[in-house]
Amino acid sequence: AMASPAARAASALLLLLALAVAGVLSDGSDHRYKLGDPVPLYANKVGPFHNPSETYRYFDLPFCSPEKVKEKSEALGEVLNGDRLVDAPYKLDFRTDHDSKAVCPKKLTKEDVAKFRNAVAKDYYFQMYYDDLPLWGFIGKVEKGGKPDPSEWKYYLYRHIIFDILYNNDRVIEINVHTDQSALVDLTEDKEVNVDFLYTVKWKETPTPFEKRMEKYSSSSNMPHHLEVHWFSIINSCVTVLLLTGFLATILMRVLKNDFVKYAHDEEAADDQEESGWKYIHGDVFRFPKNKSLFSAALGTGTQLFAL
Structure with missing residues (x-):
């Protein structure tokens, strides 16, 4: 006997659910992978080690990049954190080792060399995310050789x-x-x-459970350690706040001084005197606005949220 339309619809629905579950299980969002499965690796940003507030896109430096850089759709937290996630040029498949695998051969122009040299001189680091785990590394090093003159220093780029x-x-x-x-x-x-440019991948097994993998980062932020405290910025902010507070207090005292003196000498006369200026405020707060019914209805239904 042929199946009824309801039975066929139920079978189709079950098939769609099975395909959806299979798609979810193969996605990196559940952090489970099989041998050889691709694991998402995103390059985030580069910037000077001693100034974490100064960051740039990873491919602002002339690294190996694809013809079309694919950006990751970011969540709200990543946007607020200032992340700029794009697909990294390295392929780190699950439990697949690589030894000195080529990323790309690249010819650096004089401008590219100058960009990298400037970045190395400022101790630039890069930041990436692998399966939602952050990682950092420096892009090069400076060899001073005990010479005080920067023009005699050597600048090197890490290519592996x-x-x-x-x-x-x-x-x-x-x-x-x-x-x-x-x-x-x-x-x-x-x-x-x-x-x-080369890269090597080495996989090792560990008994650490998945639930404890973030404990390594619990006491650290998404920035390198040993950052300098910007005392000048802190002191500058404190002085600015104190000056603004002093200016505001001075202005208020000048405005209110005459009223304080007047009320102190003759309180009864002050009560009979007609109020003017800023003293009208206490009466304005009890004054009905125009179209008060419409205003109350809009506030009651939450319409004001559309203006935020």
Whole structure:
């Protein structure tokens, strides 16, 4: 016998639900992966280590970038945090090791070399997110060689990044990044340089449960440690607040001084005297506005929220 339309509709609905569940299970949002599954890695921003408020987009520096940079749809918290998440040029599939895998060969122009050298001189770091875990690393280093003159210093760019990733069963627990100190690019001179950017991925198993993977970051923010306290900015803000408070108090005292003196000498005469100026305020707050019924209805239904 042929199935009824209701039975066919129910079967179709169950099939759609099964496909939806399968799609959810294969998504990175549940943080479960199979061997070889792609794990989302997003490049966030770059900026000077000693000034965390100064940040730029990751691809503002001439790293290896795709023809079309794909941006991640950000949540409200990421927007308020100032994140600029884009797909990173590295492919870190689940439990798949790579040894010195090429990202891209790139020819740095003189302008690119100058950008990287300026970033290295300011101790620029990069920030990424791998399966919602933050990671940081420096883009280069400065060798001063004991010389006080900056024109005699050497500037180097790291071209080989190493990712150490810990996993437990089908979940990512921790990720750390460091650089190969032997794979350097000299940026000291203004000349074109050919660079082969590389990366290495090493996976190791750990007994740490997934529920405790964020404990490492619980006592830290999404910025590198040992940041300098900007005492000048703090003192400047305090002085500004004190000056504004003093100015406001001075203005109020000048406005109210005559009234205080008048009321102190003759309180009865002050009661009979017609009020003027700022003293009208106490009467205005009890005065009905125009169209008070419409105003009350709008406030009662929450219409004022549309203006926010």
